[in-house]
Amino acid sequence: xxxxxxxxKSITSQTSMDNNLHASELLMAxxxxxxxxxxxxxxxxxxxxxxxxxxxxxxxxxxxxxxISPRTWxxxxxxxxxxxxxAIALGGALSAMPIFLALRYPGSVLTRHxxxxxxxxxxxxxxxxxxxxxxxxxxxxxxxxxxxxxxDWRVLMTATAVIAVDHLxxxxxxxxxxxxxxxxxxxxxxxHAAWVIFEDIVLIHSILNSxxxxxxxxxxxxxxxxTNERIETKAAARAxxxxxxxxxxxxxxxxxxxxxxxxxxxxxxxxxTQFVGDNVRACRDMFGDLExxxxxxxxxxxxxxxxxxxxxxxxxxxxxxAEVDLDYIFEDAPQAFEQxxxxxxxxxxxxxxxxxFSHGGSADxxxxxxxxxxxxxxLTVARNEIKYVADVRLELGEIPDFEGYLSELxxxxxxxxxNAAHAISDANPERGAIFVQTGFANEEIEISVTDTGCGIPxxxxxxxxxxxxxxxxVGRGSGxxxxxxxxxxxxxxxxxxxxxxxAGRGTTFVIKLPSRPASENVLVAAEANSA
Amino acid sequence: MTHSKRGHTGLAVxxxxxxxxxxxxxxxxxxxSGTPGTRGDAVEQWPTETTLERGPNEISIVMFVHPQCxxxxxxxxxxxxxxxxxxxxxxxxxxxFRIPPGRNxxxxxxxxxxxxxxxxNAKIYFDMDGTETERFGxxxxxxxxxxxQSGHLRFCGGITPARNHEGSxxxxxxxxxxxxxxxxxxxxxxxxxxxxxxxxxxxxHESAQCDK
Numbered sequence: 224x225x226x227x228x229x230x231x232k233s234i235t236s237q238t239s240m241d242n243n244l245h246a247s248e249l250l251m252a253x254x255x256x257x258x259x260x261x262x263x264x265x266x267x268x269x270x271x272x273x274x275x276x277x278x279x280x281x282x283x284x285x286x287x288x289x290x291i292s293p294r295t296w297x298x299x300x301x302x303x304x305x306x307x308x309x310a311i312a313l314g315g316a317l318s319a320m321p322i323f324l325a326l327r328y329p330g331s332v333l334t335r336h337x338x339x340x341x342x343x344x345x346x347x348x349x350x351x352x353x354x355x356x357x358x359x360x361x362x363x364x365x366x367x368x369x370x371x372x373x374x375d376w377r378v379l380m381t382a383t384a385v386i387a388v389d390h391l392x393x394x395x396x397x398x399x400x401x402x403x404x405x406x407x408x409x410x411x412x413x414x415h416a417a418w419v420i421f422e423d424i425v426l427i428h429s430i431l432n433s434x435x436x437x438x439x440x441x442x443x444x445x446x447x448x449x450t451n452e453r454i455e456t457k458a459a460a461r462a463x464x465x466x467x468x469x470x471x472x473x474x475x476x477x478x479x480x481x482x483x484x485x486x487x488x489x490x491x492x493x494x495x496t497q498f499v500g501d502n503v504r505a506c507r508d509m510f511g512d513l514e515x516x517x518x519x520x521x522x523x524x525x526x527x528x529x530x531x532x533x534x535x536x537x538x539x540x541x542x543x544x545a546e547v548d549l550d551y552i553f554e555d556a557p558q559a560f561e562q563x564x565x566x567x568x569x570x571x572x573x574x575x576x577x578x579x580f581s582h583g584g585s586a587d588x589x590x591x592x593x594x595x596x597x598x599x600x601x602l603t604v605a606r607n608e609i610k611y612v613a614d615v616r617l618e619l620g621e622i623p624d625f626e627g628y629l630s631e632l633x634x635x636x637x638x639x640x641x642n643a644a645h646a647i648s649d650a651n652p653e654r655g656a657i658f659v660q661t662g663f664a665n666e667e668i669e670i671s672v673t674d675t676g677c678g679i680p681x682x683x684x685x686x687x688x689x690x691x692x693x694x695x696x697v698g699r700g701s702g703x704x705x706x707x708x709x710x711x712x713x714x715x716x717x718x719x720x721x722x723x724x725x726a727g728r729g730t731t732f733v734i735k736l737p738s739r740p741a742s743e744n745v746l747v748a749a750e751a752n753s754a
Numbered sequence: 755m756t757h758s759k760r761g762h763t764g765l766a767v768x769x770x771x772x773x774x775x776x777x778x779x780x781x782x783x784x785x786x787s788g789t790p791g792t793r794g795d796a797v798e799q800w801p802t803e804t805t806l807e808r809g810p811n812e813i814s815i816v817m818f819v820h821p822q823c824x825x826x827x828x829x830x831x832x833x834x835x836x837x838x839x840x841x842x843x844x845x846x847x848x849x850x851f852r853i854p855p856g857r858n859x860x861x862x863x864x865x866x867x868x869x870x871x872x873x874x875n876a877k878i879y880f881d882m883d884g885t886e887t888e889r890f891g892x893x894x895x896x897x898x899x900x901x902x903q904s905g906h907l908r909f910c911g912g913i914t915p916a917r918n919h920e921g922s923x924x925x926x927x928x929x930x931x932x933x934x935x936x937x938x939x940x941x942x943x944x945x946x947x948x949x950x951x952x953x954x955x956x957x958x959h960e961s962a963q964c965d966k
Contacts, residue, residue: 291824293824294824295824295949296822297949297952297953297954298820298952298953298956299856299953300953301822304824306824309783312779313776313780313783316779317776320769337769347780351783351784354828354914354919354920354921355919355920355921356920397784397787397788399915399921400784400788400919402921
C-alpha cells in the first residue's frame, strides 16, 4: 500500500511537472504570438507612414523642381527642364511602387525592404539632383532613422547595402553626381559608408533593445491574460460551487419541509393506526369469544336434537346457519383479523421509518446513531422505488455506534439505493438485485451498496461526483445526488466514497466512515501535517 | 497555377519592370547631367574692339550668362567660392548677360543677375545682339574666359563638374590657378555645362569663331 502511495505520489509529482512545463510552453507560445501580432501591426503602421512620407517627398520634389529649374533655355526659347520631368516621372516611379506595396501588402517583409530600397534610391536621386551637396546626404541619415521605426535591423541592412552600392558605382563612374567632384578615391565611398555604418550600429543597438522590451511586454501581457483567465476560471468554479451550495440548501430545505410534513403526517397516521390496531385486536378477541359462545350454542342444540327435543324455529336456524356459512366464517375471520393486524403493523413500521428518516437529528449537531438502523429505515422509505425492479439483500454486520448527521447519511443511502434501482431498471427487463453490506474494520465502518445494473460508462466515470452532472433523462435526475453524497461523506464526516463498476454487470459503491468523531479526525490530520 | 502563384509571378514581373524603369531613368539623368554644352573657340588675346572696359594690369575673368538658365546658378556659386578662397591682387570680374532676340533687359534682370551683381567688383553687361558673346566665342551659359595681366588667354570653359552640379572640377581648379597667378603655361580648357546662349535659328556673327 505504501509502495502504491509512493508510486502514486511520484506519478502525481511527474504529472504536476509535466503540467507546469506545458503551461510554461503555452505561456511562451502566447507571448510569442502577441509579440508577432504587435510587430505585424507596427510594420503595417510604419508602411502606411512611409507611403505618406514618400508621397510627400514626391510632391515636395516636384514643387522644388518647379521652383528651382522649371524650364531649360536655348537662346530665347524654353522647354520643360529635364529635372522637372525626372522629379515627376522618376520620383513618381520611385514612390509609386512602395506606396502600392504599403497599401496592398501592409506589414509584409517584402514591403518594408522595398520601402528601404526606394527610400535610399530617393536619397540617391536627391543627392544627384543637388550635385552631390553634402547637406543632401543628411537625407540618407534621416531615412535610416525613419526606417528604424520598423524595429527590424534587416531593413537597415538592405538600406545600407543599396546606398553603399549606389555610392560605390557612382563614385567610380560619376563621382560628381554623388560627391560633387570629378575624381574621388574609393576611400571617399568608404568614409561615407563608415558614417552610415556608425548610424546603423547605434540604430541596431536601439532596435535590439526595443525588440527585447517588446518581447518582455508581450510576455507580461501573456502572463496577465493567463492570470485573468485563471481568475475567471476560479470565479466560474466558485460561482458553480455557490450555485451548487444554493441548490443543496434548497434541496435540504425542501427535504426538511417534506420531512416535517412527513413527520406530521406520520403522527396523524400513527394515532388512528394505533386505535385501529387496538380495535381490530379487541374485535379479534371478541370474535374468539363469540366463536366459543356460538360453538357452545351449537353443541347444546345438537344435544337437544339428539334427544328429540322440539326446538322452536329449528328449521329456520338450520337454514340461516347454512346461509351464513358459519364454518367458513370461523375458518376465515381469524385470518382476516391477523392479516389486518399485520397490515396495521406494517403501516406502523413504515410511519416509524419515515419519522426516523425525516427527523434524523439536527442538521447542525451530530448525534449518536446506528448505521444499520439508518440503512433499514432508508430502505423502508425507498421501498416503493425498489420493489418493482429489484430484490434487496441485506448483510448487516456488527458495527459500533457512530457520531454523525443522521438525516444527511439517510440522504446518502437513499441516493445510492435510488440510483441502484434506476441502474437496474435501465439494464434489466427482469428484476435485479441490490446487495447492501455493512462491516467494521481498521477503525472504519464500511458500507457497500452493489447493484446488478448497467454500470457506469468509462468516459463519465471521472465526472459522476461533479455537481449537476447526470446521464439520466430530464426530470429523472438532477445531477446532485452523488455530488451531495460525496460532500456529505467526505466533508461532513471525513470519510471516503469510491466505486467499482463493470459495464453491463453493475456497480458497487463503498463508503468508509471513520468510527471516531469527525472533529477528532481533523485534529489527527492536522497533527500528521505538522509532523 | 494557383491564384497565389500567379499573384507572386505578377508581383515579381512588376518589381522587375519597376527596377528597369528606375535604372533607365537614372542612366538618362546621368547622361543628361554629364553631357557638356558647346564650348566654342575663345580668342587668344583680349579683343581690342570689345566694349568691356578692362582695367590695366589686371587678371580679367569674363563669364557669359543666359539670364534664365537654371544650371548657371551652380556656376555662379562655384565662382563665388573660388573667388572667396583664392588670394588675388587685381581681378576684373565681368558678366555678359546675353539677351536673345525678342527679350529685353527687364527679362534679363533675373535671380542670376541679382546673384552676379552681389559679387564684389562685378561689372555686368547686357549683350542685346550677342556681339560680345560671339566675340569671345561663347556658346553656352556658364562659359568663362580668363586673361592674364598681359591680356593673354589662360583659361576657357566651365567650372562645374556636371550640369547643375556645384563642387570642385578641373575647370574650377584651373581658374583658381589663373586667378592666383600660378598658371604661366598653356591655356587650360574644360567642359562647360549650361543652356545654349543662341537659339538654333540664330546665325553667328561673322566675326566670331562659331563652333557649329
